[in-house]
Amino acid sequence: MEHYKTSKVGRETARKYADIIEKERPQTESSLRRHPRMTLQNRAKIFSPFAALRGYEEQIAEVEKKER
Numbered sequence: 751m752e753h754y755k756t757s758k759v760g761r762e763t764a765r766k767y768a769d770i771i772e773k774e775r776p777q778t779e780s781s782l783r784r785h786p787r788m789t790l791q792n793r794a795k796i797f798s799p800f801a802a803l804r805g806y807e808e809q810i811a812e813v814e815k816k817e818r
Contacts, residue, residue: 754760
């Protein structure tokens with residue numbers, strides 16, 4: 751499988767956004783009041799892995815047992 755950054759689409763996207771890709775995110779005092787920065791701990795809670803399909807792993811294990 752080709753890596754996205756080296757794929758044709760990835761290179762085209764990088765070229766398209768080359769002028770802004772390395773810029774810092776603008777942060778004004780009023781924007782920080784409205785949208786305060788999130789702590790790393792809170793970000794970790796939001797983006798940590800989760801089981802989207804409850805019971806899926808158990809079902810897979812059960813099917814594997816039956817196939818043996």
